[in-house]
Amino acid sequence: MRPRIMLVEDNEQNIYLATFLLARNGYDVVQIRNGIDAVNQASRVLPDLVILDIELPGIDGYAVARALRKQPELASVPIIAVTSYAMVGDRERALQAGCTDYIEKPINADTFVKQVARYVPPGEGGGSCPES
């Protein structure tokens, strides 16, 4: 079984890169492109881990994290925030909103999957077509 990652990201380049890295390293990826869809679809997707961009259209990643933590199915699922903000305090703000950890953009291809694997070990490798 390959773990299922819910990727909440609105930037197409980041979606492509993150999906590519995860899919080739043993994860299935469900792509969600805005915060509202993330909140509404999470209990149906039932991810093993959530990668959550902070700067999203509609509602931001902090609000998404808080909403996910109120859903019983998502209460204990690891959420890794991804933000381009270099501002001091963002990590604390993400953690206060319920995120488990924090990754800074730009996505580092050498460390991105390792950071995910720290929380959810990969399944067997090989390319599967990511869900959209």
Ligand code: MN
């Ligand atoms: Mn964004």
